[in-house]
Amino acid sequence: MKKRTAALLLALALALPLGGCASQPAADDTAGERVVQYGLSNAWDSLMPYNSPSxxxxxxxxxxxIYDRLAYVHADGTLTARAAQSWESVDGGYGIEFHLDPDCAFHDGTSVTAEHWAETIALLTDGACPTLGRSAFSVLTGTDESGVATGTEALGAEAVEEYTLKLTFKNPTTPEDFLLDKNREYYVLPTHLLEGVDPSEVMELDLWTAPVGSGPCVFVSEVTGSSLTLKANADYQLGAPGFDTLVITVMDKSSLLTALIAGDLDYYAFGGSVTEDNAPTAEAAGFTVSEGTTPNTFYELMLNCETVSDARIRRAVEYALDKELLCEQSTGGHGAVTGTSILPSCESYPGPGETTRNLELSMGLLEEAGYDGEVYTLACTSNRSGLAALMQQQLDEAGIATTIETVDSATLFAGMSDGVYDMAIASHTPSALPLWFVESRFSAENNIFHVDDLTPYLSDIDAIRAETDKDARAALVAELDGLLGEERPFIPLWFGTALHVESNTVTGIDYESSSFCNENVWEWEKQ
Incomplete structure (x- = not known):
């Protein structure tokens, strides 16, 4: 116990500024210090990456x-090295070996080894550990569906060499699929500072108020829910960030652009995004506004297949919608209509599908299905009330009656889950995985579209997950997409691209990739 206490005290001493207090934010640029002022519209809820309630x-x-991840995920779905220099599939696709960068080190100077990664996963999968991030490990052998280690077989995380981490999976998994899906959930912890700690007490340690990670930034201080001050990690294996201090300040979303223009911020997350309406304001203030090339939003019309039970009516709804007009009105031309949830950048992209409005076909399907004028509820959030009104008008032109209910986002999704609404407008952040959208929505635990028989969907999803050959997988994805097009449990609307206000004071920012919750701060340079 004395050894652990001493180690924790050392970690705290290294993390805190000399003569400073953990509750005080760092000052602005002084004595030539390069400070990046960073805006964020919502606060983080924990500094321990496996203890976030949200x-x-x-x-x-x-x-x-603060912490390191195995790879860096680019907006187009490509991957480059981070904590791992390279990776390869082993054991017939059931395993992945990650060759770690030997230059990786925790902020206290301790080298990061494969043992740290394996011990992190072993700790978090221990049923006694009260983590909130365990489900990410349920894909590994030796765990149950919630990610708890069963003890009946070896845990699928082992250090095969000092700098080689092997993960073993329940199903064949390509390195690309794993990293695109789980990279933002896997972080390495300083397990050398946790020796002798009971797993049940891990989340209560003072260590998480002044955390020791191995990421590109080092913890300095925090004002809970308000600001966070970090300093550049001069020893980060990909290079030291080109600034001295990073001050992250929480402010209202509507104030981010104003603060940037006023010079109070250098940059704001995520990716300096700006609306079409506000882009001219940024440009008039001397900022460059660029459009992303990779979609960062996916819009859909959720359908309740229990109350809108005939697939012909669901298809009639799709044909009644003028997706081009809806997309133009919502994105100002920064979107592309789609008939699939699969990103165009995905290797298995089956094509955009049917996207053209066809009122005659819509009305024919309604007549064939015996639609009798039932009024459907269309739920939306307040910021999409105009979009809902336009949809309502288009549906009415085909003879489909709707009434609009404006609710908050939580109520909207809860209402769809509970079967309260017949339709709802929703948006999501897509990824380059073919199953990024459907996998979590066609399950007994989250049958949000109220599909009566999930069997054909689950069969196709399982086949895609198990297939590692690219051509064979593409064929299976096309098969699933064909089923979705025929049954239409939800209606894909469009993919939207973001507008980014580029910083005038910080160079090297990868604006688009911030949508994957990673930022290349080691390449930032404060001018």
């Missing part, structure tokens, strides 16, 4: 800086 992107973007 699991939100606002927390992940913080963990990304």
């Amino acid at each position: 699991g939100s992107n606002y927390s992940r973007i913080i963990y990304d800086k």
